[in-house]
Amino acid sequence: MIFWKAFFQNSTVGESSEKNFKNIFLLDKTCDKIELKDIYLSSTKNINLYELEQLCDSVGWVKRPLKKVKIALKNSSIIISLIQKNDSKTRLVGFARATSDNGFNATIWDVVIHPxxxxxxLGKVIMHQLIKQLRQAEISTITLFAEPDVISFYKKLGFIKDPDGVKGMFWYPR
Known part of the structure; x- marks a missing residue:
C-alpha cells in the first residue's frame, strides 16, 4: 500500500447539505455489463452490513468481522453509498467512508464499486462527494491508502504521494 495525500489549502466547495438520497443518474441505456437506472447517492450511516459485506466480497476483499465493521461505520464521520433502486428493490453498488479529527485531517477508507x-x-462520484463534504468541514489534509493497481485512479483525483516525503508507518500486533 502507498500513502497518499490531497491538500486543499485555498479551495472552496459549493452547495452545503445533501438529502438522504440524491438522484445522480437517470440513465435509460444499457452498458455492456448492466442496465443503469435510478442510481442514488446516500449519506446515511444506516448501512445494511450484509449488503456491504456482499459488495466487498464482489471485489475480493478479505472478510472482516461484522461486529468490527459496525463499529468502524459508527465512528466514521462521513459515509457515502451508491444505491440502485429498481421498483421496490435496492442494491448497494458503491461505498466509501472517511474518518476525521474534525479539525485538520481526514482519511478516506473502503472505497468500493461493484465490478x-x-x-x-461512479468511483469518481463517491470520491468527489467525500472530498466536497470534508472541504465543507474545512479539512485541509485528506489522506488515503491505495493498492498499487488503483494509484492512477487517485492521482487523477488530485492525490499525490506526500510531498514532504513522510512515509506512513504501521504498528500491528505480533
Missing amino acids: DFQGLG
Whole structure:
C-alpha cells in the first residue's frame, strides 16, 4: 500500500447539505455489463452490513468481522453509498467512508464499486462527494491508502504521494 495525500489549502466547495438520497443518474441505456437506472447517492450511516459485506466480497476483499465493521461505520464521520433502486428493490453498488479529527485531517477508507458498475465514473462520484463534504468541514489534509493497481485512479483525483516525503508507518500486533 502507498500513502497518499490531497491538500486543499485555498479551495472552496459549493452547495452545503445533501438529502438522504440524491438522484445522480437517470440513465435509460444499457452498458455492456448492466442496465443503469435510478442510481442514488446516500449519506446515511444506516448501512445494511450484509449488503456491504456482499459488495466487498464482489471485489475480493478479505472478510472482516461484522461486529468490527459496525463499529468502524459508527465512528466514521462521513459515509457515502451508491444505491440502485429498481421498483421496490435496492442494491448497494458503491461505498466509501472517511474518518476525521474534525479539525485538520481526514482519511478516506473502503472505497468500493461493484465490478458490474466499475469504469462508469461512479468511483469518481463517491470520491468527489467525500472530498466536497470534508472541504465543507474545512479539512485541509485528506489522506488515503491505495493498492498499487488503483494509484492512477487517485492521482487523477488530485492525490499525490506526500510531498514532504513522510512515509506512513504501521504498528500491528505480533
